[in-house]
Amino acid sequence: MTIPKKISEQLVKKLVELKDTSELMLDLAYSALLLNSKELAEEVEELEEHVDDLHTEFELLALRSGFSPKESKDFLGLIRLGVVTEAIADAAAQIAEVVLRGIKPHPVLKMVIEEADETVTRVQVAEDSPLVGKTLREAEIPEKTGMWVLVIRRGNKWIRPRPNTKIQAGDIIIASGYAEGEEDLTKLATAQI
């Protein structure tokens, strides 16, 4: 490979983020639809802007990496892969727009995504919450509250929940579940237990 190592590392990093973010957006968009949640739809919109920026950075980086004419086909493939992730992000934003426009999603959509009468909630983890420092597996949020963690927002970063994701103070947890669980989760996150 003729391109500098630093650039290739950045290209990989950006491609990974593009792919993961676009798939996260799709999950969130369907959740927004299912729960008729404007809040979640707005998160998708925000992520869409983020993906747009990321995609531009990725393309510029690829173009100025100094590849040789022989490598141009491989680089075309690389750039097209970026375009695919961007198209997925666009599709997710399109779904989210239904919710943002205030159109009540057709009941059949709910059936399709999942039959459920759930709400979406968003809580910030307080410094003295028992959740701080625990991994999601240890925190047992679904077991304790019946709420399912959709995504965690940390500053400007979006984290897709994984069993070994560690919860930090200040994290905003977005979760879905029944109304009773919402209260339990709020208590858990704000240390009222």
Add this chain to the structure above:
Amino acid sequence: MRGRLALKLGASKSMTEFEKVEYKPVSVRELLTEMKDISELMIDLAYSAALFHSKELAEEVLELESYIDNLVYLLNMHAMLAARDAEDAEALLSVTVVANAADKISDAAADMAAIVLKDIGVHPLIREAFQKVEEHLTRVKVEPNSFFVDKTVGELKLAPTIGVDIIAIRRGKKWIIDPEDEEVIREGDVLIARGASSGIEEFEEAAEGKIEKLEEE
């Protein structure tokens, strides 16, 4: 599920010419569920085609794309027929928007497949990136001593135990896309699967006959 609906719709014919899409009374719910599932499956298949340099898999993606095209057409027809007034039309608009989004996703997957079919080139960096993403893809051959042999996909309970999904099976020259639970795995099958990295590792070891059962997470 795909098989069932495809049969009902008489789809999956030649992909080069447009089929005359006839209106058939299939439920909107069925159509939309199928579109959502297949479009997401297509993305994984398209990424797999790039990752494993498989033209056959890329061709399967293109075929699914024309199938999705028919579904979106039918679904839009349904929506138009169902609207009686402006209120109906607005509610149904949400259905067609989602259908069109699924169509967009399937188009993106087809573009990805075209990279492989037209020999545009898959940069080595792509492979490197795919090792770092959250959802991993793998291709593994089922060895004779694997406990997978002669079991059905459903019996293995891969999704609940290790979070892995088999998205395609290659048996000789035949491809089985999105295998049903009843599909029996045979020795020599090449399995394409997706999942988180820990589960994928275990899955590979099991298919290669290196471990005798799956450890639950």
